Amino acid sequence: LVDESGVFVGGTISPGFEMALSVMHAHTAQLPQIGMQKPASVYGVNTAEAMRAGVYWAAVGLLETICRKYAEQLGRWPHVILTGGGAAMFKDDCEFVDSYVPDLAVRGIMIAYKKTLYEAEDIHRLAKKDGPSKLARKDKPAKS
Numbered sequence: 001l002v003d004e005s006g007v008f009v010g011g012t013i014s015p016g017f018e019m020a021l022s023v024m025h026a027h028t029a030q031l032p033q034i035g036m037q038k039p040a041s042v043y044g045v046n047t048a049e050a051m052r053a054g055v056y057w058a059a060v061g062l063l064e065t066i067c068r069k070y071a072e073q074l075g076r077w078p079h080v081i082l083t084g085g086g087a088a089m090f091k092d093d094c095e096f097v098d099s100y101v102p103d104l105a106v107r108g109i110m111i112a113y114k115k116t117l118y119e120a121e122d123i124h125r126l127a128k129k130d131g132p133s134k135l136a137r138k139d140k141p142a143k144s
Contacts, residue, residue, distance in 0.1 A: 001070055001078065012066055017086055020055045038089045056090065064096050 001009045015023070017036035025033040034048045042057060044050030063082075071077045082097045083104035091100045101107070 014062060017055050017059065017089075020058070021051060024051060024055075036086075036089075060090055060093050063094060067096050 001011055003009050021034055021036060024031045031051060032048060034051060036055065037052060039049060039053040039056050041049075042053060044053045067078060067080055077096075079099070080094075080097045081099045081101055081104060082091050082094060083101050085102075087100065088102060091097060
């Protein structure tokens with residue numbers, strides 16, 4: 001959750017599709033180890049389809065519930081951005097999502113990199129223009 005100022009306020013961590021399917025297999029006697037695919041229906045007609053449907057719709061419900069709880073605390077519905085590798089699978093079933101940005105983390109890293117790069121270039125430009133004394137800490141006398 002990020003506020004209007006861009007400050008990270010908090011968030012949640014929950015299991016993804018593959019982890020949920022693996023845990024069901026590991027902690028039961030007869031459920032198979034399967035990979036995730038988008039279910040064709042809300043319910044499955046065999047064990048694998050039922051597992052996928054359960055994990056899929058649990059994830060959609062989890063996201064919607066978390067957003068509703070955020071809205072209760074914030075006093076308004078948050079702007080919801082869906083991102084990440086598995087997000088493409090269920091973006092169409094999340095009516096509460098405002099935006100889908102598959103590579104949001106990479107974009108954020110690039111913005112941070114560019115900001116850092118530009119700040120470093122500004123510092124170097126100042127150092128060349130004004131000399132090192134302009135960059136010295138105010139509480140520490142500059143060396144001669």
